Amino acid sequence: MSTDAPDRYERIADNPEFAGLRRALRRFVFPMTIAFFSWYALYVILSAYARDFMGTVLFGNINVALVFGLLQFVTTFLIAWLYARYADRKLDPVAEDLNARIQAGEFDADEQPKEVVA
Amino acid sequence: MSARTLTIVLFVVFVLFTLAITIWASRQTKTATDFYAGGRSFSGFSNGMAIGGDYMSAASFLGIAGIIALSGYDGFLYSIGFLVAWLVALLLVAELLRNSGKYTMADVLAFRMRQTPVRVAASISTIVVSIFYLLAQMVGAGALVALLLGIKPGAHFLGMDADTAKIATIIFIGILMIVYVTVGGMKGTTYVQIVKAFLLMVGAAVMTLLVLAAFKFNLSGLLGEAAAKSGKGAAFLEPGLRYGKEVAGDAAQTFYNKMDLLSLGIALVLGTAGLPHILIRFYTVPNSKAARKSVLWAIGIIGTFYLMTLALGFGAAALVGSEAITAQDKGGNTAAPQLAQVLGEKFLGGANGGAAMLAIIAAVAFATILAVVAGLTLASSSSLAHDIYASVIRKGQVSEGSEVRVARISAFAIGAVAIVLAIFAQSLNVAFLVALAFAVAASGNLPAILYSLFWKRFTTAGATAAIYGGLITAVVLVFFSPVVSGSPTAMFPSSDWHWFPLSNPGIISIPVGFLCGWLGTILSREPADPQKYAELEVRSLTGVGAH
Numbered sequence: 001m002s003t004d005a006p007d008r009y010e011r012i013a014d015n016p017e018f019a020g021l022r023r024a025l026r027r028f029v030f031p032m033t034i035a036f037f038s039w040y041a042l043y044v045i046l047s048a049y050a051r052d053f054m055g056t057v058l059f060g061n062i063n064v065a066l067v068f069g070l071l072q073f074v075t076t077f078l079i080a081w082l083y084a085r086y087a088d089r090k091l092d093p094v095a096e097d098l099n100a101r102i103q104a105g106e107f108d109a110d111e112q113p114k115e116v117v118a
Numbered sequence: 119m120s121a122r123t124l125t126i127v128l129f130v131v132f133v134l135f136t137l138a139i140t141i142w143a144s145r146q147t148k149t150a151t152d153f154y155a156g157g158r159s160f161s162g163f164s165n166g167m168a169i170g171g172d173y174m175s176a177a178s179f180l181g182i183a184g185i186i187a188l189s190g191y192d193g194f195l196y197s198i199g200f201l202v203a204w205l206v207a208l209l210l211v212a213e214l215l216r217n218s219g220k221y222t223m224a225d226v227l228a229f230r231m232r233q234t235p236v237r238v239a240a241s242i243s244t245i246v247v248s249i250f251y252l253l254a255q256m257v258g259a260g261a262l263v264a265l266l267l268g269i270k271p272g273a274h275f276l277g278m279d280a281d282t283a284k285i286a287t288i289i290f291i292g293i294l295m296i297v298y299v300t301v302g303g304m305k306g307t308t309y310v311q312i313v314k315a316f317l318l319m320v321g322a323a324v325m326t327l328l329v330l331a332a333f334k335f336n337l338s339g340l341l342g343e344a345a346a347k348s349g350k351g352a353a354f355l356e357p358g359l360r361y362g363k364e365v366a367g368d369a370a371q372t373f374y375n376k377m378d379l380l381s382l383g384i385a386l387v388l389g390t391a392g393l394p395h396i397l398i399r400f401y402t403v404p405n406s407k408a409a410r411k412s413v414l415w416a417i418g419i420i421g422t423f424y425l426m427t428l429a430l431g432f433g434a435a436a437l438v439g440s441e442a443i444t445a446q447d448k449g450g451n452t453a454a455p456q457l458a459q460v461l462g463e464k465f466l467g468g469a470n471g472g473a474a475m476l477a478i479i480a481a482v483a484f485a486t487i488l489a490v491v492a493g494l495t496l497a498s499s500s501s502l503a504h505d506i507y508a509s510v511i512r513k514g515q516v517s518e519g520s521e522v523r524v525a526r527i528s529a530f531a532i533g534a535v536a537i538v539l540a541i542f543a544q545s546l547n548v549a550f551l552v553a554l555a556f557a558v559a560a561s562g563n564l565p566a567i568l569y570s571l572f573w574k575r576f577t578t579a580g581a582t583a584a585i586y587g588g589l590i591t592a593v594v595l596v597f598f599s600p601v602v603s604g605s606p607t608a609m610f611p612s613s614d615w616h617w618f619p620l621s622n623p624g625i626i627s628i629p630v631g632f633l634c635g636w637l638g639t640i641l642s643r644e645p646a647d648p649q650k651y652a653e654l655e656v657r658s659l660t661g662v663g664a665h
Contacts (some may be wrong), residue, residue, distance in 0.1 A: 009652040021659055026572075029209040037387070038203045043258055044383035047357035048376040051364075055356040059339030061345065065191055065356050072198045079205055080417045085292060087410060099660045 003107070012107050020092045028086050036079055043068055121459075122267045122275070125476035131346060132317070132485045133294065135217035139309045140302035142239060150518040151302035151604035151665070153399040153525060154221035154500050158665070162408045164312060166415020169399050171311025172493040173372045173390075173416070174318060175251075176258050176425055177552050182424075183457075184450025186431020186544070188440055190344070190354035192361050193431050194416030195379075197424035199386025204420065206391040206564075208413045213406035214658040220665045222497075225504040227566050227585075230650030237505040239585040244505075247555045247587060248498040251395075252491055254551035256540035258451070259291050259487045260284035265452045285541055297524075298492040299499060299529040301520075305403060307492045314489035317424060321482040325454070326411050326426040328461040344435035361409040369459030374619040378401040382553065389556030392563030395497035407659055430454050432578045437461070449549070455479050462588065493638050495536070499528035546609045550601040550621065554592065561588030561631035569635050571658065574638050574651045583638025588631025592656050595623035 010020055046054055047065065054065035101107070123506040147153050160168070175181075178200065185193030219225035224240035264280040265268070275283055298306050333340040345354040353359060362379035365371040391397060400409045434443065434453035437460045446452040449607045455476055463473025503525035564582040596602060601621045604614035620626075639646075657663050 006649055009656045010649055012656045013652040018656065018659070022655065022656065025659065033206070033209055036202065036205050040198075040383075040387055041199070043300075044195070044380055048362040048371060048379045051356060051358050053307060054519075058353075059343040061355060062338055062357055063352075066341075069191075069194050069198055070425075072202055076205060076417065077203050077421060080208055080414055084410065084414055092407065095660045097492050102656070102660065102662045 008098075008107055012102060015098075016095065018098055021091065021098065024090050024094070028083065032079060032083065036075065039075060040072060043072055086109075121477045121480075121640060123475035125267060125480040128477060128481035129484050132313075132481060133488075134487075136310045136313060137297070139313070140298050140306035143302040143305035143309060145419060147305055148523050149301045150221070154398070155524045155665075156304035158402060158404050160308060160408075160412075162403060162411025163415050164308070164410035165399060165403050165408070166419060167315045168308045168311040168417035169396065169412060170312075170361070170404070171315035171318075171489045172395060172399060173420060173490075174315070174486065175233070175490045176262070176483055176491060177254065177549075177550070178213040178423070179318060179428070179486055180258075180262070180451045180454055180483060181549075182427045183430040183434060183447075183454040184443070184447075184452070185186075185360065186427065187434035187453035187457075188450040189360035189436070190348060190350065190432075190435070191357050192359055193350045194428060195301060195361060196386065197427050200390070201417070201421050201424050203387045203390035204413060204417045206388060207396070208417065210571070211391045211397070211567060212400050212409045212413045215397060216400045216403065216406045216409035217661045217664040218571075218654055218658040219401065221398065221504045222501050223563065223567070224501060225288060225294065225399045225569050226511075227507075227581055228480060228509075229570065229654050230647055231581055234510050234577055236581045237509050239582045240563075240566070241501045243558065243585050243589050244501040245498045245532075246593075247392075247394060247558050247563070247626040248494045248556070249532075250551040251393075251555040252494045252498075252536045253540055253543055254548050254555070255487055255491050255494070256288050256536060257544050257546075257548050257640070259484070259538065260288045260449060260544050261447075262487075263287040265447055266483060270574070272457060278520070284544055288540045289537055291484075291491060292533050292540070294488055295495050296533035298488075299495045299533070300526040304398075306501035307489075307496050308399075308402060309488045310492055313486045315419065317482050318486055319419065321479055322423060322430065323424045325433070325458060325461060325479070326429040328465055329429045329437070329457070332437065332461070332464060340432055340436055344378055344432040345434050347439050349440070377625060378620045378622055379537060381622035381625035384628060385553065385557040385560050385622055388560035388564055388624070388628060392558075392559030392567060393555070394559075394563070395502065396491040397572065398497050398500060399493075400515055402664075404662065416457070433457055433461075437464075449596055456484065466646070469596065491536075495529050497535055498532050499525050502528040502532070544586065546602075547607060548609065550596070550609070550656065553622055554596050557592045557596070557622060558589050558623055561585070561592045561627035563588075564628075565631040565635045569639070572655070573639075574648065575646045576635070577642040577644060577646050579642035579644075580635045580637075580639030584631050584635030587634025588627055589636075591630045592623045594658040595620075595627060599623070616657050637647055 056064045152155055181191050182196050202665055215226050216230055223244060224237045227240045228236040263283055268281055269275045271281045278286060298310055341355055345351055348354040362376040403409050403412055434457040438456045443450050443453045443456060458479035459472040459476040463472035503521055507524045508521045560583040566581050595618045598616050598618045598620055600608060600616050603610045604616035
């Protein structure tokens with residue numbers, strides 16, 4: 001059994017398709033995390049230091065603070081939806097393909113998979 | 119039938135119903151995976167509901183509505199932090215954790231590290247966070263019972279005065295949570311949380327609709343009336359009445375107050391994805407896609423709920439009024455039940471309608487507490503049995519049966535300890551413990567989780583340094599803060615040993631946790647194992663070899 005070859009997972013991790021999957025995940029989640037955290041931090045900082053701005057009345061009794069707070073809900077829902085769509089299209093198909101190939105033993109051999117003879 | 123009797127009848131119905139489910143679930147619980155992870159058989163939607171049931175505590179329902187009712191806009195800050203926090207879980211944690219772990223948070227942290235030191239650290243952190251949270255919930259339940267059942271000082275109920283009723287409630291809730299966990303395991307606990315989430319959402323939705331109907335669905339009108347009734351005018355609708363207060367003539371205190379607000383905000387948003395009782399919920403679904411779906415559902419459910427807290431809080435301010443609320447409870451925890459009573463009187467007709475609505479919402483509040491404490495007990499007993507007993511003491515040489523038996527004994531022991539501690543703490547102000555649990559989760563657990571999943575060089579020394587560094591910093595800072603001593607609302611109001619000026623440690627302890635993890639790693643003698651990191655990456659991203 002070569003399934004437990006010590007470098008089996010390193011071989012998979014070095015595979016270009018896997019590297020692409022890792023890149024695709026990180027390319028979405030890291031910038032998005034920075035974006036939503038900054039947007040949230042801006043809201044908290046304005047709540048602490050820009051009270052006059054937050055208290056600006058837009059109409060009736062609706063002020064900037066309320067709208068800003070509700071926008072945090074909107075962006076949270078929006079980012080969750082965007083991520084679901086992205087994962088569905090860009091991550092799941094690659095992950096499922098790799099999973100199937102690993103289960104099929106493609107990476108078990110000690111040498112690289114043999115070239116298919118045309 | 120009086121409101122009190124109706125509350126008790128409804129609550130007993132809830133308890134009997136959930137106990138029946140628990141017993142049914144116990145028949146389906148045969149393996150360790152059944153006990154710890156509900157057989158990994160729940161759908162994304164069911165788990166999303168259960169996450170909501172696990173997460174929306176009495177502090178959310180009664181606490182946030184109360185803060186909004188008394189301090190206006192500032193309560194909304196909590197709602198936003200508690201919701202946005204789910205993006206950390208969705209984007210960075212849920213799916214990767216589901217694929218690489220088995221039953222506990224430590225499974226992921228110890229994956230590529232030396233087992234014993236990392237599991238011990240993760241288990242200590244799990245138990246500390248869960249016990250803090252548990253104590254706050256149980257003491258809160260004790261304080262609520264007298265209010266929700268309307269037992270006035272000096273009056274008696276079933277031969278008990280208010281103080282005895284408090285202790286009886288703590289013991290009763292403690293025993294119930296032990297039964298749910300030991301008998302039903304994760305399956306039973308999950309169903310309890312689903313039922314609770316459903317009841318809480320329906321209760322909150324009905325109240326929200328009635329509040330809006332009372333103001334002819336004019337949100338601006340509701341806010342105007344709330345502001346007018348509060349006596350604070352437009353300031354009631356702006357941040358600043360409670361958090362980040364500006365103290366005239368005291369620039370230092372003003373600075374500290376604003377720092378405290380930022381500190382709270384950071385801990386709320388980074389704490390959720392480090393709460394062990396939330397993390398273990400991701401193991402109850404069959405794969406990482408279902409884990410993602412459950413977080414998406416949870417975001418929808420929790421987001422809707424926190425939007426409704428706005429209507430409940432401002433509704434209570436407008437329709438009940440702060441005088442009537444503080445007359446019942448200075449902290450405002452009875453604002454939502456009192457609002458229910460007023461709405462019942464208005465829409466269901468007279469005193470009877472009011473009593474009925476009050477009874478229903480009070481029963482929902484108790485159900486809310488029960489579901490949360492069961493989740494916390496399960497998380498800490500799972501960690502004791504799986505991390506400490508099976509992995510550290512027995513080095514993995516243990517049968518499933520005896521591991522689950524130890525988990526049940528642990529649940530009993532943790533429940534018993536929580537009951538005793540809660541009885542001793544019941545006269546103390548322990549509301550800060552929820553914020554402290556979030557701070558510890560954000561300072562110790564989250565850095566360790568993120569480094570484990572994303573940083574190839576992360577080592578055993580780094581993991582233990584992050585967990586202990588974050589945990590100890592958060593706890594020590596709070597111990598020397600004004601919430602424990604040196605202020606009229608402190609846990610020990612008559613003593614003063616405080617030197618840390620903030621109530622929330624997160625702004626210091628979270629960076630310290632990340633820094634400790636980094637320092638521990640670059641200073642450690644043993645390098646990271648690249649093969650184990652490759653295995654973790656492949657497993658977490660593709661689901662190969664996932665349990």
